[in-house]
Amino acid sequence: MRIVGLTGGIGSGKSTVSNLFKAHGIPVVDADVVARDVLKKGTGGWKKVVAAFGEDILLPDGEVDRPKLGRIVFSDPQKRQILNRFLAPYISSGILLEVLKLWMKGCKIIVLDVPLLFETKMDRWTNPIVVVWVDPETQLHRLMARDGTTEEDSKSRINSQMSLDLKRTKADILIDNTGSLADLNENFQKVLVQVTRPLTWTEFALS
Ligand code: ATP
Incomplete structure (x- = not known):
């Protein structure tokens, strides 16, 4: 199974790209969804957070x-x-479980959408790595608007x-999302061809 890494900066457009992968039938494991699940009321992650930050951090319903x-x-x-130290083991094992479920279903290509792909060293599991980049000003404005x-x-x-410019240097495939959504759609078609083409023997040996 090929695991494509998808990352970028906050508000750079990862979820938008992730939705394009899904629309083309490629399943996505979303680290944000897993991260939300590990904080649900009563879970191990929830207990650790309450112990460290106190009950003031809870809503009236306990979430x-x-x-x-x-x-x-x-x-x-x-x-x-x-917080990172508490949650990291729950999140990485949760992601692994989702990958295993897709592997057992026979999926040949999946996308791992992880904002902190490099920081958590999960990039070692993925090939190729797609980085969604956007210029700093656009990133700030999109984040504030959203x-x-x-x-x-x-x-x-x-x-x-981690700076988005540093992440950019680690990309196998770079998506510049500074333009419009129509531009992104056009760029994505090329990315789709790149991630779905068969690996060469050299790439296979080095992956
Ligand atoms: P986060 O790390 O916070 O989850 P993200 O990287 O997943 O962010 P998105 O939520 O996909 O980023 O995009 C941020 C915002 O920018 C959203 O409101 C999205 O609709 C918008 N956006 C994404 N790409 C474009 C684009 N090319 N043109 C205009 N708006 C865009």
């Missing part, structure tokens, strides 16, 4: 108040590190991640 937790960890690198967040808040979220 984690994600925006509140986000504000806390995005403004405090040490707390972000603590989430209704302030410029300051959006910048701190962008700066908390």
Whole structure:
């Protein structure tokens, strides 16, 4: 089974590209969905978060108040590190389980949509790696428009991640998503050909 890595920066357009893969019948394992599941009320991840951040972090129904937790960890690198350490094992095993389910169904190509693909070293599982890049100004404006967040808040979220320019250097396939959605659709057709073509023996040996 070929596992295509899909990553980029916050608001660079990963989900938009991921939807294009799905629309072309290629299944996607979405790390954000897994990450949400591991924080659900009563799970191991939920218990660790409540123990570390207190019950103030919970909504009246007992679920984690994600925006509140986000504000806390995005403004405090040490707390972000603590949360990452707690959740990392739950998220990576959750992703692996989803990959296994698709493998057992006989899928030949799947996409792993992981915002922190490089940071978590999951890039070792994937080949090729597709990076969705966008210029910094467009990234900031799309993020503010989508989430209704302030410029300051959006910048701190962008700066908390590995730089998008560094991710770009690690791409096997780069999608420049600075243009319109129509441009993206056009670029995506070429990407689709690249990820679905058979590997050469050299690529196979080195993958
Ligand atoms: P996150 O890491 O936060 O999940 P993401 O990388 O998945 O973000 P998207 O949600 O796909 O990013 O895109 C961010 C916003 O930009 C969305 O509102 C999306 O509709 C919009 N967008 C994506 N690509 C384009 C484009 N080419 N032109 C205009 N808007 C776009």
